[in-house]
Amino acid sequence: MEPRTSPLVAHVLRLRPGEDLLRSLEAYVATHGLEAAVLLTCVGSLDGASIRFANREDATWIPGKHEITSLVGTLSASGGSHVHVGIADGDGVARGGHLMEGSRVYTTAEITLGALPALRFSREPDPTYGYDELVAYPKE
Numbered sequence: 001m002e003p004r005t006s007p008l009v010a011h012v013l014r015l016r017p018g019e020d021l022l023r024s025l026e027a028y029v030a031t032h033g034l035e036a037a038v039l040l041t042c043v044g045s046l047d048g049a050s051i052r053f054a055n056r057e058d059a060t061w062i063p064g065k066h067e068i069t070s071l072v073g074t075l076s077a078s079g080g081s082h083v084h085v086g087i088a089d090g091d092g093v094a095r096g097g098h099l100m101e102g103s104r105v106y107t108t109a110e111i112t113l114g115a116l117p118a119l120r121f122s123r124e125p126d127p128t129y130g131y132d133e134l135v136a137y138p139k140e
Contacts, residue, residue, distance in 0.1 A: 004136040006036065006118035015109040021046065021071075022083060022099050025111070029075045035139060036119035039083065042071035044109030049087050050102035051095065059100040064089060068109065070096065074134055075113070076121035082134065 011032070015024050029037055049062045066087035073083030085103070086096035120139045123132035 004119055004138065006116035009115045009117060010040070011037075011113040011115055013111050013113070015044070015105045015111065017047075017105055017107060019105045019109070020101055021085070021103045021105060021109060022081075022101050024105075024109075025075060025083065025113075026081055028113070029081070030077045032115075033077055034113070034115045035076050035078060036116040036121045036136065037075045038114045038116065039071050039073050039075070040112040040114045042068055042109055042111045044068045044111075045106040046087060047104050047106040048102070049085065049095075050100040051085060051087075052098040052100055053095075054097060059098075059102070061102070062087070062095065065106055069094060071099070071111070073099070074121055079121035080123045080132070082123075 013028060046066045049066055050059045052059045066089055069088050070086030075081040083099040085099040086094060088094045118139055120137045122135045124135050126133040
């Protein structure tokens, strides 16, 4: 694959209690017309999490208060998103996987997104496993 490059513009936002983490990220990207964005960092907490674990079709609901220990992924207003989350409970037990809708902010989510203005993300079928995978194109 040919590497793609772009300057990076940082967007900093804070989500408040009760906001859906994934929906809010996707809404921000759509509102600001970001066609290629990456999650740089996030600290905060969730009041319940909806996560799809590896090699499973359905999400698992994890009740309770959790720290967000990791939030990584790619987002695009027109090209879809792919976001993974890591969480830890009050005993430090960690879980992670695909972030799904329904994961609500408990106290805060302080997020820094990196926008890549010279690129456009797309998700296209990859014959290896049949999933739609990330393809980066120069933005025209």
